[in-house]
Amino acid sequence: xxYRYSIFSKPELIExxxxxxxxxxxxxxxxxxxxxxxxxxxxxxxxxKEIILADWGFIPHWVKNVKQAEDIRLKTxxxxxxxxxxxxxxxxxAKNNHCLVxxxxxxxxxxxxxxKYPYFIRLKNHKLFAMAGLWDFWINPDTDEDIITFxxxxxxxxxxxxxxxxxxxxxxxxxxxxxEKMWLDVSLDDSFVKNILTSYDEDEMEAYTISKLITSKxxxxxVSEILNPYSYPGVESRL
Numbered sequence: 001x002x003y004r005y006s007i008f009s010k011p012e013l014i015e016x017x018x019x020x021x022x023x024x025x026x027x028x029x030x031x032x033x034x035x036x037x038x039x040x041x042x043x044x045x046x047x048x049k050e051i052i053l054a055d056w057g058f059i060p061h062w063v064k065n066v067k068q069a070e071d072i073r074l075k076t077x078x079x080x081x082x083x084x085x086x087x088x089x090x091x092x093x094a095k096n097n098h099c100l101v102x103x104x105x106x107x108x109x110x111x112x113x114x115x116k117y118p119y120f121i122r123l124k125n126h127k128l129f130a131m132a133g134l135w136d137f138w139i140n141p142d143t144d145e146d147i148i149t150f151x152x153x154x155x156x157x158x159x160x161x162x163x164x165x166x167x168x169x170x171x172x173x174x175x176x177x178x179x180e181k182m183w184l185d186v187s188l189d190d191s192f193v194k195n196i197l198t199s200y201d202e203d204e205m206e207a208y209t210i211s212k213l214i215t216s217k218x219x220x221x222x223v224s225e226i227l228n229p230y231s232y233p234g235v236e237s238r239l
Contacts, residue, residue: 001165002131002152002172003077004033004214005106006120006227007041009128014051014102017128018043022051031107031214031221032056034077042150043100044135045184051102058151059138060089066142073149079134081155081173081197085190090151093134095190098183100130101152105227106172107214108165108207110235117235118214119164120227121207123174130180132173132197158199163239164207174200207239 007014008028015021020043032038039053057073076089084094105122123129135150153173157164161171175183179196182188211230214221231237 001078001168001170002106002108002154003035004031005101005103005131005152005172006030007032007103008224008227009104014041014128018051018100018102018130020049020051024053026051026053029222030224031226035074040150041102042133042135042148043102043130043184045098045186048184052148054099054135054148054150056152057149058089058093058134058136059147059149060092061136061138062092063138064141066140069138069140076151078154078170078172079151080170081132081153081194084134084153085194090134093136096186097135098186099133099135099150100175100180100184101133101150101172102128102130104128106131107210108161108171110164111167112235117232118210118212119207119239120210121161121164121205124204124206130175132175132183153197155197155199158202158205160202160205160207160239161199171199173197174205176200209235209237 008030011026034056041051042054058076059069059073063069079090084090105120109116132153133150138147154170155173157169157171162169208229
């Protein structure tokens with residue numbers, strides 16, 4: 001599962017890393033969630049040289065009304081890699097609409113002695129990375145507004161993430177530089193593409209505990225302090 005992540009790098013660094021330009025102004029996010037309804041940067045297979053801002057929570061193009069759209073987007077923040085070519089919500093996009101979801105890191109919870117503790121997970125080199133995603137284009141019938149939405153694809157956890165996300169044991173699909181290009185090439189054979197939707201090398205990742213500020217419903221979570229290391233008695237603070 002992946003319902004919260006961080007994309008705090010400056011837009012010019014994101015553009016340099018992905019060799020693409022922002023379509024609109026983007027304000028970096030130390031924390032964003034699938035339920036905060038913020039515009040977040042993705043790169044689609046339709047135009048790999050452009051970074052667009054999209055809504056997290058997938059709405060298929062065939063959804064007929066706002067009520068149905070609202071209901072479905074609450075269930076489609078993630079898509080399981082094992083079933084994207086089968087699920088009605090995702091199978092069209094799995095064939096035609098791939099995207100890169102840009103991130104600096106993501107958040108997950110570890111269960112220890114009936115309590116849950118938040119971790120921030122990132123690459124050891126602290127560089128930007130892309131998670132595999134699907135996107136679609138939906139027109140709101142009430143307003144005629146064009147809305148682009150996306151989902152993050154998840155896969156079985158690697159050994160590191162099995163320790164952190166020790167109940168669901170899932171993780172987002174993090175792409176290598178090479179697999180980023182392959183993922184955006186929807187002309188490739190489905191079975192071949194599916195083979196790149198695997199767990200990332202744990203030796204290239206790290207995780208550390210952060211404070212429970214992330215659970216606050218009253219405080220602003222888009223602050224750098226949310227990423228500060230924080231120790232808990234009896235819990236490994238760094239993995």
